Amino acid sequence: MTKAVIFDLDGTLIDSAPDIHAAANRVMMRRGIASFSLEEARSFVGHGALVFIERCLAARGREAETALRDQLLSDFLALYESAVHLTKLYPGVATCLDTLTKDAWPLAICTNKPEGPTQVVLSHLGIQQQFGVIIGGDTTLKRKPDPLPLLETIARMKAAQVVFVGDSEVDAETAQRAGVPFALYTEGYRETPVDRLHHDAAFDDFAALPEIIKRLLT
Numbered sequence: 001m002t003k004a005v006i007f008d009l010d011g012t013l014i015d016s017a018p019d020i021h022a023a024a025n026r027v028m029m030r031r032g033i034a035s036f037s038l039e040e041a042r043s044f045v046g047h048g049a050l051v052f053i054e055r056c057l058a059a060r061g062r063e064a065e066t067a068l069r070d071q072l073l074s075d076f077l078a079l080y081e082s083a084v085h086l087t088k089l090y091p092g093v094a095t096c097l098d099t100l101t102k103d104a105w106p107l108a109i110c111t112n113k114p115e116g117p118t119q120v121v122l123s124h125l126g127i128q129q130q131f132g133v134i135i136g137g138d139t140t141l142k143r144k145p146d147p148l149p150l151l152e153t154i155a156r157m158k159a160a161q162v163v164f165v166g167d168s169e170v171d172a173e174t175a176q177r178a179g180v181p182f183a184l185y186t187e188g189y190r191e192t193p194v195d196r197l198h199h200d201a202a203f204d205d206f207a208a209l210p211e212i213i214k215r216l217l218t
């Protein structure tokens with residue numbers, strides 16, 4: 001019976017908000033829209049690129065402008081694959097992934113980031129080969145918190161039992177709706193207090209994750 005580990009990406013394995021922020025401000029500036037702070041941009045991440053742009057526009061009171069939204073989205077997506085230079089792995093991630101791989105856990109990614117930029121940033125950080133399956137926000141017909149992308153990840157891994165590791169409200173809901181145990185990384189982009197968010201385990205240091213996975217997958 002195959003047991004596997006599935007990771008969210010933004011705010012879980014990588015701190016990508018600085019790149020998303022910089023790319024967003026470049027496209028906003030071109031259209032004469034006032035720029036965003038890093039904290040604002042980070043708070044808009046989680047539901048994929050379209051919702052990110054919609055949230056930017058809503059923050060400027062321009063959510064009704066759908067043609068502008070479409071232009072901004074297409075400008076943003078054009079920059080997204082090269083937006084990797086400010087992105088870093090969270091502390092302990094590389095060692096943790098090596099440990100899990102050494103322990104023969106199959107690993108996968110289930111993110112709302114589009115698949116193209118996901119592949120590019122994983123390869124830029126040298127960890128792409130660790131993941132047998134990579135599902136992005138545009139890989140299936142739905143995005144998290146719909147359970148479909150997580151269930152598709154599980155199906156492609158042919159896994160009987162998995163743990164999902166994520167940082168956000170979206171991930172907690174996705175895990176719950178898919179009926180999958182959830183490990184919450186508390187140092188990502190979450191806004192809800194930890195005790196108000198569904199989780200089976202919580203951790204703030206990746207050194208703790210291999211033991212948590214063993215416990216949740218017995």
Ligand SMILES: O=C(O)COP(=O)(O)O
Nearest residue numbers: 009010046047048111112
């Ligand atoms: O790109 C996003 O909006 C969120 O990506 P995540 O699912 O990896 O957190």
Ligand SMILES: [Mg+2]
Nearest residue numbers: 008010011167
């Ligand atoms: Mg995330």
